[in-house]
Amino acid sequence: GKTRDKISGSIDKITLGRKIDEELLDELEEVLITADMGMPTTMKLMDNLRGKVRRSELTDVEALKKALAKGIEGILSTPEPAPERDNNPHVILVIGVNGVGKTTSIGKLAHYFTKQGKKVLLAAGDTFRAAAAEQLEVWAERTGCPIVRQRHGADPSAVAYDALEAALSRERDLVLIDTAGRLHTKVNLMDELRKIHRVIQKRLPGAPHEVLLVLDATTGQNALSQAKLFNQAVPLTGLVLTKLDGTAKGGIVVSISSEMQTPVCFVGIGEGIDDLRPFEPADFAKAIF
Amino acid sequence: MFDHLSDRLAETFKRLKGHGKLTEQNIADAMREVRLALLEADVNYKVVKDFISQVKKRAVGQEVMRSITPAQMVIKIVHDELCTLMGKEGEPLVLTGKSPLVYMMVGLQGAGKTTTSAKLALNLKKRGKKPFLVPADVQRPAAIEQLKRLGKQVDVPVFDTDPGQDPVDICIASLADAARAECDVLILDTAGRLHVDEALMAQLKAIKERLHPQEALLVADSMTGQDAVNVAQSFHQSLGLTGVVLTKVEGDARGGAAISIRAVVDVPIKFLGVGEKLDALEVFHPDRLANRILGMGDVLSLVEKA
Ligand SMILES: Nc1nc2c(ncn2[C@@H]2O[C@H](COP(=O)(O)OP(=O)(O)OP(=O)(O)O)[C@@H](O)[C@H]2O)c(=O)[nH]1
Ligand SMILES: Nc1nc2c(ncn2[C@@H]2O[C@H](COP(=O)(O)OP(=O)(O)OP(=O)(O)O)[C@@H](O)[C@H]2O)c(=O)[nH]1
Ligand SMILES: [Mg+2]
Ligand SMILES: [Mg+2]
Numbered sequence: 001g002k003t004r005d006k007i008s009g010s011i012d013k014i015t016l017g018r019k020i021d022e023e024l025l026d027e028l029e030e031v032l033i034t035a036d037m038g039m040p041t042t043m044k045l046m047d048n049l050r051g052k053v054r055r056s057e058l059t060d061v062e063a064l065k066k067a068l069a070k071g072i073e074g075i076l077s078t079p080e081p082a083p084e085r086d087n088n089p090h091v092i093l094v095i096g097v098n099g100v101g102k103t104t105s106i107g108k109l110a111h112y113f114t115k116q117g118k119k120v121l122l123a124a125g126d127t128f129r130a131a132a133a134e135q136l137e138v139w140a141e142r143t144g145c146p147i148v149r150q151r152h153g154a155d156p157s158a159v160a161y162d163a164l165e166a167a168l169s170r171e172r173d174l175v176l177i178d179t180a181g182r183l184h185t186k187v188n189l190m191d192e193l194r195k196i197h198r199v200i201q202k203r204l205p206g207a208p209h210e211v212l213l214v215l216d217a218t219t220g221q222n223a224l225s226q227a228k229l230f231n232q233a234v235p236l237t238g239l240v241l242t243k244l245d246g247t248a249k250g251g252i253v254v255s256i257s258s259e260m261q262t263p264v265c266f267v268g269i270g271e272g273i274d275d276l277r278p279f280e281p282a283d284f285a286k287a288i289f
Numbered sequence: 290m291f292d293h294l295s296d297r298l299a300e301t302f303k304r305l306k307g308h309g310k311l312t313e314q315n316i317a318d319a320m321r322e323v324r325l326a327l328l329e330a331d332v333n334y335k336v337v338k339d340f341i342s343q344v345k346k347r348a349v350g351q352e353v354m355r356s357i358t359p360a361q362m363v364i365k366i367v368h369d370e371l372c373t374l375m376g377k378e379g380e381p382l383v384l385t386g387k388s389p390l391v392y393m394m395v396g397l398q399g400a401g402k403t404t405t406s407a408k409l410a411l412n413l414k415k416r417g418k419k420p421f422l423v424p425a426d427v428q429r430p431a432a433i434e435q436l437k438r439l440g441k442q443v444d445v446p447v448f449d450t451d452p453g454q455d456p457v458d459i460c461i462a463s464l465a466d467a468a469r470a471e472c473d474v475l476i477l478d479t480a481g482r483l484h485v486d487e488a489l490m491a492q493l494k495a496i497k498e499r500l501h502p503q504e505a506l507l508v509a510d511s512m513t514g515q516d517a518v519n520v521a522q523s524f525h526q527s528l529g530l531t532g533v534v535l536t537k538v539e540g541d542a543r544g545g546a547a548i549s550i551r552a553v554v555d556v557p558i559k560f561l562g563v564g565e566k567l568d569a570l571e572v573f574h575p576d577r578l579a580n581r582i583l584g585m586g587d588v589l590s591l592v593e594k595a
Contacts, residue, residue, distance in 0.1 A: 034334050036514040039325060098537060098565065099399025099510070107430075129565070130438035131431040138430035181565075183540040218397065220331035220514020222542040243398065246483045248516035271398070271428070 015061045020053055024061070028068065035251030036220050041258050045071045073285035075254050078263040082278075083210060083237065085113075089121070089167040091175045091200060091207035093160075095193060095234065096214035097226055098181030101242035101268055103132065105214055106176045107139030108268065108276035113174050114143055121172040123163030124149035125156045125196065126180040136178055142273055146170070156180065156192065157199040164203045177208070184229035197234045210237045212265060217243045217250030227256045241279070242268035294326040294583055298360035311348050311359060319363045320345060330543035330582045333518045336552040344370050364585070371579035374548060379572030380532070380557040382413075383503040389421070389467050390474045391500045394534075395493055395524055396508035398481030401536035401562055403432065405508050406478040407439035408562065408570040413474055414445060421472035423448040423463040425456040425496070426480035436478050443567055446470050456480070457495045464500075477502070484523030494527055504531045506559065509546060511538045517546035518553045525554040536562035539569070543582050 014027045025046065032042040048071060052058045058067055092109070094102050103126070110120045122140050124147060126132035133149045140147035148163040160177050167175045179196065182189035200207050213236050215223050230236060241250050244267050253264050264279040301318045320341050327337045344367055353362045384390065392409065394402040403426070410420040422440045424447065426432035433450050440447035448463040460477055467475050477496065482489040497505060505528045507521060524530060533554075535547055538561045547558055558573045 030334055033328060034515045036331075036516075039328055097512070097540070099401060101399060129435075130442070131435035134431035134434050135429070183537065185539075185541050216399065216510075216512075218510070218514060218516050218520075219512045220542075220545070221329060222331070222512040222540070225541055243483075246397070246516070247485055247519050248514065252514065 015065060018061055020058065020061060020064055025050060025053070028064075032251065035249035037251035038221055038224065038255040041075070041251075041255045044258070069285040072254055073281050075258045076264065076281035076284060078257070078261055080263065082265075085118070085174065085209070087206065087209050089164075089172050089175050089204075090209050091164070091167075091177065091204065092210040092212060093177045093179065093197065093200065093208040093234070094212050094214060094240075095179050095230060096181065097183055100181070100214045100216040100219075101240075102126075102181065102214045103135050103139070103178050104271065105212075105240050105242060105266070105268055105276065106136065106178050107143060108273060109176055109266070110139065110143040110145045111273045112276055114145065118173040119171070120145045120174045120176060121163060121167045121170070122147040123159055123175060123177040125159045125163075125178045127152055127154045127156050127159060128180040132178070132180065146172075157196045160196050160200050161203055164200065164207070168204075184226045184233075190229070190233040193230075193233050211235065212238050212240050213262070214240045214242060215250075215253065215256075217241055218246060218248040219252060221252065221255075223252040224255055224259065227260060227262060231260065231262065236262050238263050238265035240264075240266045240268065245269045245275070294322060295360060295364060295585060297322045297326075298363055299358065302359040302363075309353060311351050311353060311362065313349055315359065316345055316348050316363070319360075323363070323367055326583055327545065327548075330584065331512075331514045331517075331545035331549075332582065333515055333545075333549035333552070336518065336549050339552070340370065340374070340548075364583070368576075368579050368583065368585075371548065371582060372575040375551050375575035375578060376557050378574050380559055382409075382559065383531070384418070386503045388473050389464070390504075391477065391502040392474065392504040392506060393477040393479060393493075393496060393500070393502045394506055394508055395479050395528065395530075396481065397483065397510070397520060398429075400481065400508045400510045401534075402481065402508045403435050403439065403478050404565065404567075405506075405534050405536060405560075405562055405570070406436065406476045407443055407445075408567050409560075410440070410445040410476055411443040411567050412570055414443065418474050419470075419472045420445050420474045420476055421448065421463070421467040421470060422446070423460060423467075423475055423477045424450045425459050425477050427452045427454070427456060427459070428480040432478075432480065439567065446472065456492055457499060460496050460500055475500075484520045490523070490527045497528055505529065506532045506534055507550075507556075508534045508536060508562075509550060511535045511544045511546060511561075512540070512542040513546040515549075517549045521550040521554045525556070530554060530556045532557055532559040534558075534560045534562060535573070538571075539563040543584065544578055545582050547578055548582060 124133040124136045269275045413420045424433040424436040437447045507530050561571045563569045
């Protein structure tokens, strides 16, 4: 998307017709920092690069860019294969801080899986925010998926429980559970999340099969704290990186991958139903440079 | 993480015997630590660069006060400069002008515009104003319903938006209803949009040209990273912002975006959003945010007392 063109554009402008010197390396460092990669990750990548330059393993600018891309790709690639989504039903819990794009991503995922022939069910587990269920209802209509909801203010674990019952009795293949946005520092809200998780586990051992943390690409270093604290409450299986259609680069996922090995599964590139892509580390890194 | 910077600065100055002048050399070492702290707080790269050179200029040659250490002295200078950059505390909303006053809320998707619209309505109502909420977002699923519910919670009338209408027409049409309801402040909740979306930015411009708002408030997420400068600059160029509301401040984000935004657009930060509840809106304090960006707990109050 636009993000990648932007990054590669800026790198090309920097490196075109240049030789490797301290100034060039500083400018590359700036590109990494302004992509929100964070200081530890940036320094790790740059130290590595500087070492190679010192040992004359890297002598031209093209090779330098390739090495940097390889470094990023290496961090983003996890050895784990993509999850098989053939449980009956396969349950995905979607969590994250306020306004990052959880509900919208669920809408897009419902469409994505429906296109693969799966019978999807949506659960309106955000019973707190004004008109959250109505928002998910619009996505249910758009994707033709049934939705389970309760009244505003109801216990979200009860909604999750209901959804599992409905999925089992109506033989749905996949359940997508929405949750209310919550800051990772709010202890009571994180406890609520634990309870939702526990109720799901109890009703359907092995579930939830995936717990996806949604992150906004415009977020800076705080995303690392989000990933760590959400993971402490309910073990994450993957990340969804949204709003990559803007100018923000979402580099913080490199930091997260480097610290906790949670793979990015999907990226959001717009507000439309089709604006979701599986994440490809090689493409992502290659497209940067 | 807290006091991290002050420890590191203390380390830097360990070799500095007694209390003398801050020199070019020990300032340079200290500035490396300050730079790191600011970048870790999400202050924009270029903003950090300019800021550091500004602080350096002010610090070199300064006598260290008798009562504090050189490390504390540097922190004080950095802190003061941050506060200066962020401006006065909680600049008030413009409450004078042709009735009804018009405030428009703008920003990226999910920043907190709709929630902040309702919070402002409640705030104004408490001050004896009669606000009127206008859902001008026909894009996001259930956005109109969201504002209607929030309006009900704070007991403020909400315009009955026709979702088939153009947002510019919606805003114009709402004027008559506001007058009929004898309301004196119109709060326009616009759809979230990317600052690079030219068509949608043009729509905001059209709303501004037709309704001449007293306030065009950028609602920005305090967790925003390096891109905050691009966002603020684009919205300001298109609209001429009058203020910023920073949201979700009650979390653990350092909030460096506030500095970045202030450095590129010359408009005050007017409020902080500190929760999802509708009374969770606070007046902005530059010193508190400066402490937070620097990752400082009590160190500063010690310096202040000195
Ligand atoms: N440009 C862009 N906007 C997005 C993307 N994903 C979501 N959005 C928008 O971001 C805003 C917030 O999305 P929601 O899905 O409501 O976010 P949420 O995490 O469910 O929010 P809460 O439930 O309030 O915590 C909406 O305006 C969405 O249309 C994306 O990939 N790109
Ligand atoms: N924790 C916290 N959440 C907030 C704050 N302000 C808004 N929110 C939440 O952030 C999410 C998004 O808020 P909205 O008001 O819907 O944001 P918006 O900018 O109108 O979103 P779009 O219309 O989709 O662009 C909701 O879950 C709000 O409850 C705040 O100060 N603190
Ligand atoms: Mg939601
Ligand atoms: Mg809104």
